[in-house]
Amino acid sequence: MSDVPLAYPVPWLFIRDHAPTYGLKNASLETLKHVSFALLGPGSLPEHFPMTIGAGETAWLPIAGDDLARATTLVVRWRRDNDDEYLWRVVF
Structure with missing residues (x-):
């Protein structure tokens, strides 16, 4: 058995x-905890506090910017119950 x-x-x-x-x-x-969002690039996202998002729930994010698909990336950060932290990059 591997520990991977x-x-x-x-x-x-x-x-x-x-x-x-x-x-x-x-x-x-x-349930995903300490969920936060950051933008890389010229788009803008209102400031927010880390949140908890339950199974099946949706967080709605007002993101402004011209041609987001060309130069902007959304970075999502969260923790699972075991406190492991994850990052996911989303392009528009």
Whole structure:
């Protein structure tokens, strides 16, 4: 047996249908804690506090910017119940 952890599927579904408000749905069966968001590039996102997002819940993010798909990346950060921290980069 190996002590290498099993792969962990990204728990998020990124919803682009309501731009310029984007949804980040927790598509997993677990509650994700200390969820925070940051933008890399010229877009803008209102300041927010880290949040908890339950299974099936969606966080709605108003993200402004011209041509986000060309130069902006959303970075999502969260913790699971075991306190492991994860990062996921989303492009528009």
